[in-house]
Amino acid sequence: MKYYIIAGEASGDLHGSNLIKELKKLDEDANIRSWGGDKMEAAGSTLVKHYRELAFMGFTEVLMNLRTIFRNLAFCKEDILACKPDVLILIDYPGFNLRIAKWAKEQGLKIIYYISPQVWAWKENRVKMMKQCIDKMLVILPFEKDYFKNKWNWEVEYVGHPLIQVIAEHKANHTNQSLSDKPVVALLPGSRKQEILKKLPVMLEVAKSFPTYQFVVGKAPGVEDAFYDELLKTYSNVSYVANRTYDLLLEAKAALVTSGTATLETALFKVPEVVCYKGSYLSYQIGKRLVNVKYISLVNLIMDKLVVTELIQDNLTVENLQKELMALLKDATKKEQLQNDYTSLQQLLSAGGNASQKAALSIHHFLTATI
Numbered sequence: 001m002k003y004y005i006i007a008g009e010a011s012g013d014l015h016g017s018n019l020i021k022e023l024k025k026l027d028e029d030a031n032i033r034s035w036g037g038d039k040m041e042a043a044g045s046t047l048v049k050h051y052r053e054l055a056f057m058g059f060t061e062v063l064m065n066l067r068t069i070f071r072n073l074a075f076c077k078e079d080i081l082a083c084k085p086d087v088l089i090l091i092d093y094p095g096f097n098l099r100i101a102k103w104a105k106e107q108g109l110k111i112i113y114y115i116s117p118q119v120w121a122w123k124e125n126r127v128k129m130m131k132q133c134i135d136k137m138l139v140i141l142p143f144e145k146d147y148f149k150n151k152w153n154w155e156v157e158y159v160g161h162p163l164i165q166v167i168a169e170h171k172a173n174h175t176n177q178s179l180s181d182k183p184v185v186a187l188l189p190g191s192r193k194q195e196i197l198k199k200l201p202v203m204l205e206v207a208k209s210f211p212t213y214q215f216v217v218g219k220a221p222g223v224e225d226a227f228y229d230e231l232l233k234t235y236s237n238v239s240y241v242a243n244r245t246y247d248l249l250l251e252a253k254a255a256l257v258t259s260g261t262a263t264l265e266t267a268l269f270k271v272p273e274v275v276c277y278k279g280s281y282l283s284y285q286i287g288k289r290l291v292n293v294k295y296i297s298l299v300n301l302i303m304d305k306l307v308v309t310e311l312i313q314d315n316l317t318v319e320n321l322q323k324e325l326m327a328l329l330k331d332a333t334k335k336e337q338l339q340n341d342y343t344s345l346q347q348l349l350s351a352g353g354n355a356s357q358k359a360a361l362s363i364h365h366f367l368t369a370t371i
Contacts, residue, residue: 001027001367004085005034005045006076006100008054008093010191010221011261013037015115015162015356016091020045022360033083035076036091037221048079052222054096072096077103087367091115098126098133105133110370112136114359116156120147127152136366138359141302142348159359160352163261167268170246179241179251180214185325186248186255186271187238188262191220193227195258198278200231203256205318206325207238213253213329214238218245218262254328256321263308264298268349270342272328272335274321275299275310299345307341 003023007016017039024030024044032045035054041047054072073096080088080100087110090097094117101111116139119127127148130137137156139145145158185207189200200217207215217240219228228240241248245262249255249269257266259277266273275297295301299308309324311317327334352358 001030001086002083003030003032003087003089004080004083005032005036005040005089005091006093006097007034007036007040007091008051008096010037010051012091012093012115013039013051013221014166016040016045017043018162018166018356019089019091019114019359022356023363026360026364033079033085049075050222054093069096073099076100080104080109081107086110087112087363089114089363092117094118094126098130101133102129110135110367112138112363112366114138114363115140116144116148120144127154136362138362140352140355141298142351143302143304157362158352159362160355161264161349162355162359163265163268164346164350165354165356167246167265171250174247174250177247179216179244179248180239182212182214182237183253184248184251185210185213185215185329186252186257186266187215187217188245188255188257188266189217189276190258190260190262191223193223195279196220196223196227196231199258199276199316202278202316202318202321203276204231204235204238206256206321207235209322210325210329211237216241216248216252218248219243254325256325259296259310261298264302267299267308267342267345270339272338273308274324274328275308276316276321277310277312278316279313302348303341303345307338307345 005016007013013036016036020032020040020043034040034045034047035049037051088104090101090113092115104111111134113134116137131154138159139156140161145156148154148156187203189196189203215238219240219242232238249266249271252271255266255271255273257263257273257275259275263275277296295310297308297310300306311320
């Protein structure tokens with residue numbers, strides 16, 4: 001069968017690659033065309049466009065790049081029509097993928113959405129359109145199944161969280177290659193240049209107060225070394241690694257992490273963390289009025305309580321970050337409580353089983369029943 005998969009970010013590339021591997025086990029003749037990244041290409045799909053060409057963050061950044069976004073949408077539609085896939089699989093990336101879903105439904109295509117848009121946080125009105133356009137929704141957060149059922153009378157399938165398997169496999173295959181002779185603090189400032197420039201300078205200033213630690217930046221895929229070299233050149237105890245973020249988290253004593261999937265990855269590696277968010281003034285002011293959630297971290301949202309500290313916008317200062325990092329490194333009671341909460345989080349997300357395998361089985365069963 002022919003599959004067309006669209007992922008627009010690094011996390012989507014990771015989960016898409018594991019989905020592709022599982023689909024190929026079930027369908028030896030699978031012909032897969034994708035928008036994603038290096039991992040999806042390595043898993044066996046034909047890569048049409050890399051996610052680094054699609055990464056626009058925040059309201060102002062999106063407005064500035066509308067022409068490029070519309071060109072990408074038009075090209076995507078043309079390529080799907082030329083491919084004539086048996087199914088269109090959309091992975092997260094809602095700003096782009098929901099537009100494609102609406103159009104694809106009009107073309108009579110079968111549409112499966114893997115990793116739901118976070119409509120429980122904002123733009124809930126999109127659910128009506130999603131129900132009409134999406135033939136099967138596969139969700140990865142445990143509360144989403146009840147949310148869609150109870151609020152929208154929509155039966156979706158919970159397959160578990162794919163990071164559980166990804167991290168377990170990494171730990172099993174890890175070879176112990178130390179990143180530093182000093183204890184390590186991980187810095188994960190994001191995957192896009194504009195968000196890195198907002199948060200990494202604050203994180204770097206904090207490093208000055210902890211000279212006995214080595215601060216290591218997890219380099220974003222697709223961002224050139226020179227970009228980091230310029231930012232790090234005056235900091236003696238800061239370095240960076242490429243394609244070794246999980247190795248970094250295995251070694252880290254603590255982490256300063258931008259909001260997003262990385263907060264959950266850090267927690268699943270049992271690393272004490274501070275969640276950092278800072279956007280442009282306009283993007284933040286608009287977002288604050290539209291987003292309807294108690295927390296910005298996935299860890300806190302899933303656990304429905306404040307597990308990890310969140311420093312947001314004006315609260316993300318060098319002084320506040322220094323204070324919180326000191327507590328993570330030195331406060332034994334805080335560290336013990338974090339570890340207990342992290343264990344509960346892992347148990348909650350593990351209940352679904354191997355998410356990539358379950359998602360692939362669900363997709364395969366759906367297709368064999370309908371084609």
